[in-house]
Amino acid sequence: MDDDRPLFFHVMAYADDADRDVVDMVSGNPDWEPPAALRDGIREFADAPVADYQYPPSEGNAELRAELAERHDVPVERVVVTNGAGEANHLAMACGLEAHAGNEVILTDPVYPYYAGRTELLDAEAVYVPVADDGTLDPADVRAAASDDTALVVACSPNNPTGAVYGEEVKRELTAIAEAHDALFVSDEVYDEFDFSGEFRSALAFDSDNVAVTNSFSKSMGTTGLRVGYAILPEHLVDPARTRHMLTNVAVTAPGQHAALKALRETPDSYYAGTREMLEERISAFCAALDDAGADYIQPRGSFYVLARFDGFPGTLDNTKRLIDEAGVAGMPGEAFGSAREEWMRFALVTPRAAEAADRLAEYF
Amino acid sequence: MDDDRPLFFHVMAYADDADRDVVDMVSGNPDWEPPAALRDGIREFADAPVADYQYPPSEGNAELRAELAERHDVPVERVVVTNGAGEANHLAMACGLEAHAGNEVILTDPVYPYYAGRTELLDAEAVYVPVADDGTLDPADVRAAASDDTALVVACSPNNPTGAVYGEEVKRELTAIAEAHDALFVSDEVYDEFDFSGEFRSALAFDSDNVAVTNSFSKSMGTTGLRVGYAILPEHLVDPARTRHMLTNVAVTAPGQHAALKALRETPDSYYAGTREMLEERISAFCAALDDAGADYIQPRGSFYVLARFDGFPGTLDNTKRLIDEAGVAGMPGEAFGSAREEWMRFALVTPRAAEAADRLAEYF
Numbered sequence: 185m186d187d188d189r190p191l192f193f194h195v196m197a198y199a200d201d202a203d204r205d206v207v208d209m210v211s212g213n214p215d216w217e218p219p220a221a222l223r224d225g226i227r228e229f230a231d232a233p234v235a236d237y238q239y240p241p242s243e244g245n246a247e248l249r250a251e252l253a254e255r256h257d258v259p260v261e262r263v264v265v266t267n268g269a270g271e272a273n274h275l276a277m278a279c280g281l282e283a284h285a286g287n288e289v290i291l292t293d294p295v296y297p298y299y300a301g302r303t304e305l306l307d308a309e310a311v312y313v314p315v316a317d318d319g320t321l322d323p324a325d326v327r328a329a330a331s332d333d334t335a336l337v338v339a340c341s342p343n344n345p346t347g348a349v350y351g352e353e354v355k356r357e358l359t360a361i362a363e364a365h366d367a368l369f370v371s372d373e374v375y376d377e378f379d380f381s382g383e384f385r386s387a388l389a390f391d392s393d394n395v396a397v398t399n400s401f402s403k404s405m406g407t408t409g410l411r412v413g414y415a416i417l418p419e420h421l422v423d424p425a426r427t428r429h430m431l432t433n434v435a436v437t438a439p440g441q442h443a444a445l446k447a448l449r450e451t452p453d454s455y456y457a458g459t460r461e462m463l464e465e466r467i468s469a470f471c472a473a474l475d476d477a478g479a480d481y482i483q484p485r486g487s488f489y490v491l492a493r494f495d496g497f498p499g500t501l502d503n504t505k506r507l508i509d510e511a512g513v514a515g516m517p518g519e520a521f522g523s524a525r526e527e528w529m530r531f532a533l534v535t536p537r538a539a540e541a542a543d544r545l546a547e548y549f
Numbered sequence: 550m551d552d553d554r555p556l557f558f559h560v561m562a563y564a565d566d567a568d569r570d571v572v573d574m575v576s577g578n579p580d581w582e583p584p585a586a587l588r589d590g591i592r593e594f595a596d597a598p599v600a601d602y603q604y605p606p607s608e609g610n611a612e613l614r615a616e617l618a619e620r621h622d623v624p625v626e627r628v629v630v631t632n633g634a635g636e637a638n639h640l641a642m643a644c645g646l647e648a649h650a651g652n653e654v655i656l657t658d659p660v661y662p663y664y665a666g667r668t669e670l671l672d673a674e675a676v677y678v679p680v681a682d683d684g685t686l687d688p689a690d691v692r693a694a695a696s697d698d699t700a701l702v703v704a705c706s707p708n709n710p711t712g713a714v715y716g717e718e719v720k721r722e723l724t725a726i727a728e729a730h731d732a733l734f735v736s737d738e739v740y741d742e743f744d745f746s747g748e749f750r751s752a753l754a755f756d757s758d759n760v761a762v763t764n765s766f767s768k769s770m771g772t773t774g775l776r777v778g779y780a781i782l783p784e785h786l787v788d789p790a791r792t793r794h795m796l797t798n799v800a801v802t803a804p805g806q807h808a809a810l811k812a813l814r815e816t817p818d819s820y821y822a823g824t825r826e827m828l829e830e831r832i833s834a835f836c837a838a839l840d841d842a843g844a845d846y847i848q849p850r851g852s853f854y855v856l857a858r859f860d861g862f863p864g865t866l867d868n869t870k871r872l873i874d875e876a877g878v879a880g881m882p883g884e885a886f887g888s889a890r891e892e893w894m895r896f897a898l899v900t901p902r903a904a905e906a907a908d909r910l911a912e913y914f
Contacts (some may be wrong), residue, residue: 203849213603223595226804232593238578242558267632267776270799301796409604409803411632431666434635437802438592438774443581 191297191501191520198505203437205281209531210514212344213487214262214406216459221450222405236438242430244414245441246457251448252414256397264415264425267437268408269374270298270400270538271429272415277302278335279417280396286333292321292498294345294491294521294528296372299338314524319348319482319491329511342375342384342486345521345530349486351383359387362394368421369395374413377404377456381485382466391541399446404456412440449488462490466538467517470531471543477549487534491518491525494549498531511548513541550675555883556662556866563870564771564879572906574896577709577854579771581824581882586815587770590808590911601803607795616813617779620760621753629780629790630801633773634739635663636794637763637780640847642667642701644782644789645761646797651698657686657798659710659856659886659893661737662705674701679889684713684847684856685782702712707740707749707851710886710895712755714851718749724752727759727785732761733786742769745829758783769821777801777809809827810814828853831903835896853898856890859914864894876913878906 190461192211199206220272226274229236243249245263254259266272277299289303293312303310313325313332325477326337337358350358355371362369372386387395400413417425467484474481481492492515497503499518507529508514518528536543557576564571594601607616609630620623631637631671640678642664646652646884654668658677668675676699680692691702702723706715715723718737727734736752741764752760765778832849839846839857857880862868864883872894873879883893 213600215599217599227595231594234580234582234771235578236581237774239576241823248883267798267802268800271797274797275780298796298799302793305608305793305796307658330851335720406599407803408604409602409800411798411800411802427666428670431663431670432636432639432797433632433776434663435774435776437776437805438772439808440802443804488883 187511190487191223191517195446195504195514195516199508201219202508203511204512206508206512206514206536207537207544208514209533209535209538210516212403212532213534215536216406216462216532218406219447219451219455222443222447223291225446226439228446229439229442232442236442240438240441242435243426245435245445248445251445256386256416258388258416259516260488262416262419262422264417264429265391266401266415266429266504267433267436268411269400269413270412271370272300272400273298273372275397275425275428276339276368276370276398276415276417277433278306278428279310279379279421280336280370282304282383282401283421283424284368285366288333289336289338290334291330291338292324293524296340296344296472297520299520312522313468314417315348316347319343321348321350321354326358327361330361330365330367332365333419334365336368336370337362338372339371340372340374343452344375344487345488345489346482347484347487347491348380349379349383352385352389355385355387355513356390359390359392361397365391366485367394370395371395373397373399374403374486377487378460378463378488384486388416393420396421401447404429405447406459410437410440410444412444418549449509463533469539470533473539473546477546479545479549490531490533491528492531493528504529511544513544555845556825557883560869560879560881564873567873568575571873571877571879572612572899572909573879574900574902574903575881575904577768577897578773578899579768580899580901581771581827584812584816585769587772587808587812590811591804593811597807601807605800605803605806608791609801610810612812613806614875616810618757621751621781623753623781624911627781627784627787629782629787629793629794630806631780632798633767633776633777634763634765634778634803636736636798637765637778638663638735638737639667640790640793641733641761641763641780641782642703643671645735645785646671646673646700648786648789649700649733650731651700652703653698654703655691655694655699656703656824657873658877658889661709661882662885677887680711680713684708684711686713686715688717688719688726690728691723695726695730695732697730699730700731701735703735703737705737705739707739707744710854710856711851711853712849712854713847714744714748717750717754720750720752721755724755724757724760728757732759736760736762737865738762739768740852743825743828744851745825745855746757749851751910753781758785761786769811771824775809777803777805790822806900828898831898835898835907836905838904838911841911844910844914854897854898856893858893859897860869862914863892869894876909878909882895
């Protein structure tokens, strides 16, 4: 990333300023309702005692950590509540780089741009491993790229932006590679509730000291603005991560933690299943229209993004703007996600108008 | 700080576990009500549209920034909303160290321990300038300590833990020292609403490129757990701070920002005046009892802490525990705040039982 400031903001501002109706598929902001219990949790907090308005424990609300530890079957000491998965990834990457040998960070290409930005912020070196055309990651490529200079392997599954789901074998291999090179595998599992393939498995399953798992309620509960997430760290990183967390943020917002805990406890499985179903319908309608438009695309197996390519219309920033002005559809240029998908554009299915957007694309191309 | 983990947690846990009734004066957690509008803001947010539950702008809610910019009479571009003053200080220190020459951080002794911890986290060198017995800071001492190795001067006024208020002339001098050495003066003004001396003046008054001001609603609105604060940065640090903020936290919690904005707009001056008055009464009762106990203490001119020293009873961690067990009063050992006040203890006046605590101390000594 030459530009420190992700392109997101630039494209969103351009779409906002457009003279015409635009279907916004730029950012990963859910448009669906958070769980009722989450709103209830916020409402409850309005009348909470004064003591609840004060610093929560730096490492997070004790009950929230206990609930997360139980769900993930890890000792509660390993759970640190963070300001979203953003801070969880920041902590895991910063502390992993400090504790592990080497200064290289293995990332996939295409990449979630914050990983690339953080690598630069932390004065480390990014090493990109291209994924296959269908979004799958071949661990042999990661093994070939790894060396004793590797400090981190960072991967997100279900994946943003490809929609791929790296299955159990891939994650086991990434863990083994991290173990072989005294590195940390940072497994970002923020889209774990959006697995349509049935193949998602948490990297915690391998019970390795070389794995940190990051997650949040931003996507699973439709509230990227709550800013409550968590890291599950291997033992040797717990103290450094708690210290860094404390000296960066002191603690995570109390009303958000209260609401997240209530929602975690009280939200029925049907909420998550309903969201998944709704997204599968959107994806299916959107992809059908992409077929009509003669576009290439990766069929998402998880998350809620579609990477697509239109013949003779590379996914540059200029063409992204043309698509906003001329077709009324706003996506993200592929260049935001590294060099491997510069021809492509990413569409986030966070609007009930996804099918309409696809029809516009079909008509335009 | 040899120990990365501040002593606060240790002492609080010890007081919690005590077998007897203990008046808790350990941490700076207000015990008074937040403004009604703040609770109303949380309540309102429970029913906000889904879009309000998503990522706020990374640099902060536009209306909140505008409101803060107007109140502080600075261009809105210079305001970054942060996860409390904690993150504001972190950003100012990290970006200041990167942008300014030198690797030394001038701190006062006694010091707020997070400044010392951050200096270490950021691989910089702390240089301590002792304050006078009454808590006042002589800028000549800061000038003598400053050199071209100085990157930051960090000072908090009204001060924690001394209760001193560094007046306009002191802040002007700290600004001039920063300017003379290509350094950044980080002026932590989180206790600005707790000035009993009438001498508080923001460092923004000097309109210098070498000043960053940090603040939050944690103390002024009695809610350290909300985690909404802000940094007002000189122009050259705005972009680096926004980038670092984005790559650390992505954004600040939306319900908290919503509530802070509403409270900022709707809270009458009488709220702040009422809190000040209540604290002045507590301080006066507490200090009168300290007189009875024959203790030395610094008469606070701002904030809500009293540093006190008991003859033949140095403020060690052991004695702090003894005081909990034998007198039923929990303070903080002076060693938490650097080497200059190891004989002292800090008492936070965040309990309606401050006078009772002082009576217990008078009886005990």
